[in-house]
Amino acid sequence: MSSPQLSDRHAGAALGIRPGSAPAAERTLSFVDAVREAADQEMARDPAVLVFGLDVDDPKAIQGTCRGLLEKYGPERVFGTPLSEDAMTGAAIGMALAGLRPIHVHIRMDFLLLAMNQLVNVAAKSRYMYGGRVNIPLVVRSMIGKSWGQGAQHSQGLHSLFMHVPGIKVVAPSTPYDAKGCLAAAVRDDNPVLYVEHRLLHFQKGPVPEASYTVTPGKARVTAVGEDVTLVGISYMQVECLRAAKYLESVGVKAEVIDPIWLSPLDIDTIAESVERTGRLLVVDTAWLNCGAAAEIVAQVAERLQGVRDLRLKRMGFAPTTCPTTPGLEDLFYPNARTIAAAARDLVEERACGWLPAERPDLQSIVFKGPF
Amino acid sequence: MRAQLYRSLYRIRRLEEEVARVYATDKIKSPVHLSIGQEAVSVGVCAALRPQDVVFGTYRGHALYLAKGGDLNAMVAELYGKATGCTKGKGGSMHLIDPEAGVMGMSAVVGTTIANAAGYAYALKHRRPDAVVVSFFGDGATEEGVFAETLNFAVLKQLPVLFVCENNGYAIHTPQIRRQGKADICARAEAAGVPSARLNGNDVVGLARRTEEALAEVRTGGGPWFFEVATYRWREHVGPGEDYQLGYRAAAECGPWVAADPVRRLGDALPAGERTGIEAEVETEIAAAFAFAEASPFPDSAELMTDIFKEEFDVLTAAQR
Numbered sequence: 001m002s003s004p005q006l007s008d009r010h011a012g013a014a015l016g017i018r019p020g021s022a023p024a025a026e027r028t029l030s031f032v033d034a035v036r037e038a039a040d041q042e043m044a045r046d047p048a049v050l051v052f053g054l055d056v057d058d059p060k061a062i063q064g065t066c067r068g069l070l071e072k073y074g075p076e077r078v079f080g081t082p083l084s085e086d087a088m089t090g091a092a093i094g095m096a097l098a099g100l101r102p103i104h105v106h107i108r109m110d111f112l113l114l115a116m117n118q119l120v121n122v123a124a125k126s127r128y129m130y131g132g133r134v135n136i137p138l139v140v141r142s143m144i145g146k147s148w149g150q151g152a153q154h155s156q157g158l159h160s161l162f163m164h165v166p167g168i169k170v171v172a173p174s175t176p177y178d179a180k181g182c183l184a185a186a187v188r189d190d191n192p193v194l195y196v197e198h199r200l201l202h203f204q205k206g207p208v209p210e211a212s213y214t215v216t217p218g219k220a221r222v223t224a225v226g227e228d229v230t231l232v233g234i235s236y237m238q239v240e241c242l243r244a245a246k247y248l249e250s251v252g253v254k255a256e257v258i259d260p261i262w263l264s265p266l267d268i269d270t271i272a273e274s275v276e277r278t279g280r281l282l283v284v285d286t287a288w289l290n291c292g293a294a295a296e297i298v299a300q301v302a303e304r305l306q307g308v309r310d311l312r313l314k315r316m317g318f319a320p321t322t323c324p325t326t327p328g329l330e331d332l333f334y335p336n337a338r339t340i341a342a343a344a345r346d347l348v349e350e351r352a353c354g355w356l357p358a359e360r361p362d363l364q365s366i367v368f369k370g371p372f
Numbered sequence: 373m374r375a376q377l378y379r380s381l382y383r384i385r386r387l388e389e390e391v392a393r394v395y396a397t398d399k400i401k402s403p404v405h406l407s408i409g410q411e412a413v414s415v416g417v418c419a420a421l422r423p424q425d426v427v428f429g430t431y432r433g434h435a436l437y438l439a440k441g442g443d444l445n446a447m448v449a450e451l452y453g454k455a456t457g458c459t460k461g462k463g464g465s466m467h468l469i470d471p472e473a474g475v476m477g478m479s480a481v482v483g484t485t486i487a488n489a490a491g492y493a494y495a496l497k498h499r500r501p502d503a504v505v506v507s508f509f510g511d512g513a514t515e516e517g518v519f520a521e522t523l524n525f526a527v528l529k530q531l532p533v534l535f536v537c538e539n540n541g542y543a544i545h546t547p548q549i550r551r552q553g554k555a556d557i558c559a560r561a562e563a564a565g566v567p568s569a570r571l572n573g574n575d576v577v578g579l580a581r582r583t584e585e586a587l588a589e590v591r592t593g594g595g596p597w598f599f600e601v602a603t604y605r606w607r608e609h610v611g612p613g614e615d616y617q618l619g620y621r622a623a624a625e626c627g628p629w630v631a632a633d634p635v636r637r638l639g640d641a642l643p644a645g646e647r648t649g650i651e652a653e654v655e656t657e658i659a660a661a662f663a664f665a666e667a668s669p670f671p672d673s674a675e676l677m678t679d680i681f682k683e684e685f686d687v688l689t690a691a692q693r
Contacts, residue, residue, distance in 0.1 A: 076498050082528065087521030090487020091494060094428075097476055098495030117518075121481050122488065130469045130477060131459030132679035166680050190682040 029208040031201050034176035035065040035141075038183035039103060041212045043073050046101060049187055050077040052088070053105030053141075062105055063202050065141075085114035089140070093122050096136045101187055109142040109196065110153045116161075123192040124167035135190040139183070143197045144235065144286055146334070149325035150199075157235070157287030157318070162194045163264045163296060169217060170264040172196035174238035176206040178261055181215030188214065196263075198236035198286060200365075220267035222274065226254030229280040229344045232271055234260060234293055237284040237317075240365070243337030244344060247357040253348050263293055271297060272304045279309055280347045284335050285317040292317060312347045316340060337363055375646055377415060377576050378638045383654045384411045384435045385635045387444070390658055391434075391451065392612035399666070401453035402464035407435035409606035409626075412634040413538050414439035416579025417506060417599075420587055424503040426474045426492055428485035431466035432605075433478040436508055442470035448661040454668035461671045462679065482543075483509060483516030486535070490522045493533040493596075504532040504590050512543030514557050523564035523596070530595035534586055535561065537598070538573065540605045545620040561598035573603030574632045604629035 029037065043049045051069055053062070057080040061067040070078040081088045085106070092102040106112055112119065123136050145154040162170045169191055173182040179197075186193035223238065224245050233241030238259045245255040256274050260266060275281045281301055283294035294315035305311055316335040323333050335343075342356050388406045395404065407414070410432070418427070418439035429436040437447055443458060450457030451465050458470055466480040476492060479485045489507030496503050513519055514537055526533055537557055541548055548555050558568040567589075571582055579601065586597040606626055608615035616623040639647050 082521065082524055084521035084525060086518045087487040087490070087525055090484065090518060090522070091491030091525060094488035094491020094493070095495045096491075097488065098426075098492045099499070100495045102491075117481060117484060118487065122479065122484055126477070127682060128679045129459060129463040129467045131457070131462045132682075133459065133469055133471055134477070135682045169681075 026207040027210060028205050029176050029180075031176045031179050031197075031204045032064045034180040034208045035183055035197070036067055036069070037208070038180040038187075039066065039069060040072065042184055042187040043069065043077065045212065046187075048099060049101045049103065050095070051103045051105065052079045052081050052092075053107075054083060055080055055107065056105050062107055066105065085111055086118060089115035089118035090122065092138050093118060093126070093136055096138045097126075097134055101137045101139075103139040103141060103187065106140065106142040108154050109144050109158050110156050112140070112142055112158060119162070119168065119192070119194075120165050124165045127191070128167060136192045137190045138192040139186045139195055140192070141195045141197060143199050145199045146236065146286070147200065147330070149330070150323065151325040152322045155323040157196075157285065159194065159196050159235075159263055160287060160292040160296070163266075163293060164291075167192070168264070169193040169262065170196065171217070171262045172198075172235040173215070173261055174198075174201055174204075174233070174235055174259055176204055176208045178215050178221075178259075180208050181213050182261065184212060185214035185217055189217065196235055200236050201239070204239070215261065217262050218265035218267055219262065220258050220260045220270040222256065222270065223259050224255065224257035226256040227278055228254045228348050229256070229282060230271065230274040230278045231255050231257045231340065231344060232260060232281065232283040232297055233257065234263070234283070234285045234287070237286050237335065240335065240337045240340055241284055243363040244340035246363055247337060247341035247360070248344055250357065251345060251355070253345055255344060260297070266297070266300070268297070268300045268304065272301050275301050275311065276305055276309060280312040280344075282314045282316065282340070282344050282347060284340055285315070287317050288320060289315045289317045290320065312350065314343055314347055316343060336365060373419075374577070374638060375642060375650065377419060377580070378635075378642055378647070379650045379654065380415045380419075380439055381411050381576065381635045381638060382651060383657070384415070384438050386654055387438065387448075387658055387661075388434055390662060392607070394662065395612040400451045401461075402451050402466070403610050404434075404451065404465045404612065405432040405610050406607045406612065407432050407605075409629060409633075410538060410540060410573065410603045411435045411439075412576040412579065413536065413573045413601045413603050414508070416576040417508075417534075417536055417583045419576075419580035420583035421474070421506065422503070423474065424500070425506065426476050426496070426503065427506045427508065428476055428489040428492070429478040429508045430482070430485065430510060430513070431478060431480045432510070433468050434465070436478075437468040437470065437475050440470075440475050441473035442468060442475045443473070444657060444661045445664045446470065449665040449668050452665040452668070453670060454665055455671040455675070456664070456668040460675060460679075462675070483513035483518045485509070486513060486522045487518050489533055490526050490531055493526070493531040494529060497529070497532055501532075502591075504534065504587055506534045506536055508536045508538060510543070511537060511539040511541065511548050511557065512551070513537070514560065515543075515551060520560070520564065523561060523566055523598075526596040527565040530593065532590050533596045534583070534590055535566070535596060535598045537600045538603055539600055540603050542605065542609075542621070544609045545618065547621075557600045558598065561600075566596050566598045568598040568600065570600045570602070573601040574629065574634045576634045576638065606630070
């Protein structure tokens with residue numbers, strides 16, 4: 001709806017990229033509170049909306065994202081479930097078939113692997129295989145972990161598995177503003193939506209309007225404007241890309257940064273339009289590269305622009321191994337603002353520059369003290 | 373009552389015999405898992421259901437679809453892959469649905485709909501307490517984790533759902549005794565806290581009565597019930613024929629089931645005139661359904677890309693392009 005969401009103040013302001021661009025009167029919320037507020041407002045708006053999952057009603061309330069919902073809406077609409085991801089996903093689908101609008105919460109994305117049959121074989125396919133006679137208005141929230149030894153089974157970014165499958169939408173907001181608007185959009189969507197959160201994004205703060213609003217499926221956002229290279233950062237890597245853009249400024253490279261927000265449907269128009277200008281594309285994912293979201297974006301851009309102009313393309317993401325817990329190895333497993341900046345500069349200068357910017361205190365990664 | 377049961381049984385039997393007969397012509401564009409021999413389970417249970425009640429089933433779902441009141445023309449057209457089919461030729465025999473009749477879906481992945489049924493029951497409990505859900509599945513499905521998980525959830529939330537395990541003794545070609553360390557499915561339901569009964573799948577009148585009794589509890593907040601119903605698949609796992617030549621089961625094993633065939637026995641018990649009247653009407657209806665399927669068009673090629681999302685096709689692809 002909002003025309004090309006170019007340089008939207010909410011996205012950048014959340015990271016202090018364009019300080020002062022948000023009106024002083026505007027309220028600041030954390031990502032956690034933005035998620036919670038969206039769920040609260042959608043539950044208030046529509047009595048068919050309910051929230052359940054392991055531990056949504058316990059004292060920690062899923063990092064606080066479900067805090068207060070049980071007290072306000074009662075145990076029929078907010079309940080913790082047995083440790084039964086398969087059956088509870090199937091039950092969520094049954095509820096959706098009966099006209100409810102469930103939000104099923106998983107505190108780690110890794111647990112979705114226990115629910116793949118219901119998500120892929122039933123949720124994504126029901127509308128089609130039943131000839132359009134049913135809808136599955138289901139939201140599945142899940143979190144990617146990172147830092148403090150999350151390790152092999154608490155850190156996976158599996159969103160591309162779902163991008164592969166027709167019939168399910170995938171959204172990965174990176175700012176509090178988009179967290180609220182995308183969750184509202186997902187709840188109101190008549191189709192299944194996988195809502196991808198990142199544990200480190202939960203600590204982000206940014207402007208979030210109090211009134212309810214939606215962020216339209218299938219629209220990317222340009223979060224920084226530049227002409228030398230296009231950086232596409234997925235989920236938490238959007239934060240690192242914006243930091244990388246600041247490092248690149250110091251060597252005279254102007255990076256355009258794009259947050260795809262919705263991975264399926266994917267707004268390839270906005271990305272390709274940028275790459276047609278810059279000629280260089282670096283996609284950074286919080287996931288592996290093989291058959292991943294970054295591969296898909298690069299492939300679609302290459303298909304679109306081959307023969308139109310010369311292209312320099314690169315992907316960054318998890319190292320092609322299992323995530324280790326010890327900090328020294330874990331740091332090597334992930335891209336970060338400095339390694340992204342280095343790769344982007346190499347693309348721009350078309351050579352191995354051997355440059356790695358010195359870490360700037362104002363662009364450090366979030367310090368996260370576990371356990372979760 | 374008996375006349376109605378006979379009509380339903382005879383209709384399913386004859387419909388599937390016609391499916392088997394026509395199958396050789398390749399006009400049916402879908403694998404078929406015939407329920408011949410097992411019809412009485414669906415007919416007996418559905419005789420105790422109300423129109424607003426809802427059923428979920430399996431890929432062997434012709435009998436359930438028809439017993440619950442699914443549209444016959446739309447079913448045959450679906451098997452033919454026609455645009456007038458109940459899913460416009462997109463789901464085929466294994467994914468029959470008729471929401472208006474309370475037939476809410478069937479899965480080709482064993483056990484899958486058990487959980488869907490429980491979720492539907494959760495919604496009914498809080499929004500439409502006059503209705504219940506019946507979940508049909510086979511003996512093989514009780515080996516899936518989703519069966520145990522769903523029983524637990526149904527008891528925990530005291531859901532209005534009746535679980536009906538149609539135990540035909542085989543998962544494709546493997547007998548229950550080679551798959552289950554303790555071949556007592558009712559015991560597993562009881563262990564989860566679900567009251568259970570082991571019933572005779574050829575006793576259609578008894579099944580209707582026992583379903584009525586169990587649902588009296590389920591409808592009044594008593595929580596879930598479980599039936600293990602003994603039955604037998606006369607034909608091959610998938611396809612129109614028999615499969616005794618494969619050697620995994622003896623033809624003689626089927627003998628007692630054929631001897632106790634409820635379709636024949638119920639028919640024999642009816643006054644001759646009433647029986648022939650029912651049969652003539654059913655034959656006319658079935659012939660009309662096949663004629664409807666034959667005359668119906670195949671879906672337009674544009675249908676390949678519709679119904680993926682509930683949105684206009686061009687809106688979404690515009691976003692994806």
